[in-house]
Amino acid sequence: MVAVDIAQVGTSDWSHMKRSYGAVWETDNVPEGALQLRMVVTSGYDGNLVWAKSVLPATWRAGGIYDTGVQINDIAKESCPPWQCGDNPWK
Incomplete structure (x- = not known):
């Protein structure tokens, strides 16, 4: 996550x-x-915008832990532009 x-x-x-x-963000x-x-979230050259399915309730508190419902299944791949790798698949 970037x-x-x-x-x-x-x-x-x-x-x-x-x-x-780590996984701690602040504002x-x-x-x-x-x-x-x-x-x-980035993988290779691309970035994907991911929206949390759940929201933090109005009663949220600093330092609390909340489940956003986000599950990221993409696997980062070794980046290789087509002009360098030709027809070779990404790893």
């Missing part, structure tokens, strides 16, 4: 979060109420 954005449910006013360490601009998340 980016995480957060917004109050029902709005499109997204705030970028910064990685603190100084925390919206109020229930929150929605979107993440950018």
